[in-house]
Amino acid sequence: MPPRTLVGALRPLALAVSLLAPWPALAAPGGSFDIVAPFEIGGPDPSLSGFLFQRMQVGETLLEVDREGRPQPGLATSWSVSADGLVWTLPIREGVRFHDGTALTAENAAAALRFARAKPGVLERARIESVAAEGKAVVIRLAEPFAPLAALLAHASTIILAPASYGPDGTATKVLGTGPYRLTRLEAPQRMAVEAFDDYWGGKPAIREATYLAAGRGETRTLMAESGDADLAFQLDPPSIARLKANGAVEVMKVPLPRIMQIKLNAGLPPFDTAEGRLALSESIQRAGLASALLRAPGTGATQLFPPSVEAWHDPDLAPLATDPERARARLEALGWAPGADGILAKDGKPLRLKLLTYADRPELPLIATALQDQFRQVGLDVEVSVTNSSSIPAGHQDGTLQLALAARNYSLVPDPFVTLLGDFREGGSDWGSMNWNDPAFHAATKALLASTDPAEQTRLRREIAAILQRDLPVVPVVWYEQTAAVTKAVEGAAIDPFERSFGLSKMAWKP
Known part of the structure; x- marks a missing residue:
C-alpha cells in the first residue's frame, strides 16, 4: 500500500505544510491509528485538556459511567455515602501504576483531586470541605449533600495523574496517567501521540499506537477520512456524511x-x-x-x-x-x-x-x-x-x-x-x-x-x-x-461513546 500523505489531503484547503512536516509519515493499517477531531489541546493540565486525555485513554478518573450514564467503578473500586449525605468514601483500586511506574495510592489520588479542586471546574459545584486519604480510601467531606458527586468524580478535569505530573503551584506540566495508553508526544494546540501501556491494570489494548490531530474545518476532516489519512474522523457535517457513506473504505457511525x-x-x-x-x-x-x-x-x-x-x-x-x-x-x-x-x-x-x-x-x-x-x-x-x-x-x-x-x-x-x-x-x-x-x-x-x-x-x-x-x-x-464519525473498515469494535468520554481505542482491533 502506498504511504498515506497527510499534507496531500490538506493541500486543497491551503493548510500550512510547515505545520505538519515535523511528524513522520502516518503508518498503514495495522500500525498507528490516526484520529482527527475539531478539539484543540489547551495544554497538559486536566483543567485545560483533560477531556482529550480522557478520550485518548491516557488519564482515568475515580469513577466511570456506563452507556446509560450510570456511575461505575474506575480507579475507585466502589463508593459509599453516609446517611446524612456529607461523607463519601472511595476505596482505591490496588495494583494500578502510573505511566512513570509510580503506584497509585489513596494519598496521591487525594492530592490530584485537591489540585483539581484548586482550579475553576466542576468540583466547584459541590461544597467540598476536604479531600483526604484515610487508609486505602479517598474520603470527601461536604458542607451540604450533593447527590450527583459521583458524576463530578467521572469528569475529565478530575483525572488522576502521578505526583511527578504537577509543578510546585499544582498545575500539571506532564501527563502521567493510569490509562491503557501513555502519552509519547504532545504539541499543543494541535496534536499528540500515544502508545499502549503494557502495565495497564485492565489488560493490553490491541491497537498499539495512535495519534490525534486537531482540525477545525469539517472539510479537512472529511478529506482526511476519504483519503485514508485519518482512521477516525470525528464530528461531520451533513453533506460530508452523505459523501462518506459512498466511500467503501469507511463506515459512518451515528449516535444520539x-x-x-x-x-x-x-x-x-x-x-x-x-x-x-x-x-x-x-x-x-x-x-x-x-x-x-x-x-x-x-x-x-x-x-x-x-x-x-x-x-x-x-x-x-x-x-x-x-x-x-x-x-x-x-x-x-x-x-x-x-x-x-x-x-x-x-x-x-x-x-x-x-x-x-x-x-x-x-x-x-x-x-x-x-x-x-x-x-x-x-x-x-x-x-x-x-x-x-x-x-x-x-x-x-x-x-x-x-x-x-x-x-x-x-x-x-x-x-x-x-x-x-x-x-x-x-x-x-x-x-x-x-x-x-x-x-x-x-x-x-x-x-x-x-x-x-x-x-x-x-x-x-x-x-x-x-x-x-x-x-x-x-x-x-x-x-x-x-454525533457522527467516520471510521476505517480496517478495524473492528468501533463505536461512538454517547457521553463523549472516549474514542474507544482500547476496544478496537485491526482486522486480520
Whole structure:
C-alpha cells in the first residue's frame, strides 16, 4: 500500500505544510491509528485538556459511567455515602501504576483531586470541605449533600495523574496517567501521540499506537477520512456524511447525544421578558423541517429539552413544543407588537430587529441559523445572523448586549445532566444557559433534588424541573443532536461513546 500523505489531503484547503512536516509519515493499517477531531489541546493540565486525555485513554478518573450514564467503578473500586449525605468514601483500586511506574495510592489520588479542586471546574459545584486519604480510601467531606458527586468524580478535569505530573503551584506540566495508553508526544494546540501501556491494570489494548490531530474545518476532516489519512474522523457535517457513506473504505457511525441545538435568549429584552413572548419564538420554529432537510436526521426536532435517549430527564407526558407561526404572531400582537408596512412587528415605533449570534465550530449551526432567520421573518421578526467566534456568546451575556444566540449545548459535560442544568439555570443565569431569568419553583426543586436519596422522589423532582423549563422556556430547544464519525473498515469494535468520554481505542482491533 502506498504511504498515506497527510499534507496531500490538506493541500486543497491551503493548510500550512510547515505545520505538519515535523511528524513522520502516518503508518498503514495495522500500525498507528490516526484520529482527527475539531478539539484543540489547551495544554497538559486536566483543567485545560483533560477531556482529550480522557478520550485518548491516557488519564482515568475515580469513577466511570456506563452507556446509560450510570456511575461505575474506575480507579475507585466502589463508593459509599453516609446517611446524612456529607461523607463519601472511595476505596482505591490496588495494583494500578502510573505511566512513570509510580503506584497509585489513596494519598496521591487525594492530592490530584485537591489540585483539581484548586482550579475553576466542576468540583466547584459541590461544597467540598476536604479531600483526604484515610487508609486505602479517598474520603470527601461536604458542607451540604450533593447527590450527583459521583458524576463530578467521572469528569475529565478530575483525572488522576502521578505526583511527578504537577509543578510546585499544582498545575500539571506532564501527563502521567493510569490509562491503557501513555502519552509519547504532545504539541499543543494541535496534536499528540500515544502508545499502549503494557502495565495497564485492565489488560493490553490491541491497537498499539495512535495519534490525534486537531482540525477545525469539517472539510479537512472529511478529506482526511476519504483519503485514508485519518482512521477516525470525528464530528461531520451533513453533506460530508452523505459523501462518506459512498466511500467503501469507511463506515459512518451515528449516535444520539445529550446535546441540543438551542436558542439562548435575553429574557430581560421585550418581548422575551414574558413566557408568552418566548413561546411565540418557539412556535415560529419549524423543527421537523430543519431536522430532515438540513441535518438529514428526521425525528430529531426537539419537542422538549432532552431527547428520549436521556430517559431520566425526558418526560413523554409533556405537551411537545409545537410549530404554529400564526399563533406565534397572534401572541406577539397581543403583547402590543403590530406589523408595519414591511411586515416587521413594531411597538412604540420601534421595529422588532434582533441579532442572532452563532459560530462555525459546528458546521451545522450557521445553516440552522440562516433557516431560522427566514422562519422568524414569517412571524414578523427581523433577525440578523452573525457568525462569529463562540466566545462572543458568553461575552454578550456578561456585558448584557446579547439578544439571541444559537449554540450547541452539551448536557453531558458531566455524565449526570443535572449538574449542567444546575450551572446553566442558576440564579442570575450563566454564559451558555439562561439570561435574566429566575424561577423560585425551579430553584426549590433543584435544591430538593440535590439532597434527595429516594428514587421515586428524584423522578418526581426531575419531572417538575423539566415541566418548568418546558413552560417557561429560558432557552428554546431547536434540534436534538446526533454525533457522527467516520471510521476505517480496517478495524473492528468501533463505536461512538454517547457521553463523549472516549474514542474507544482500547476496544478496537485491526482486522486480520
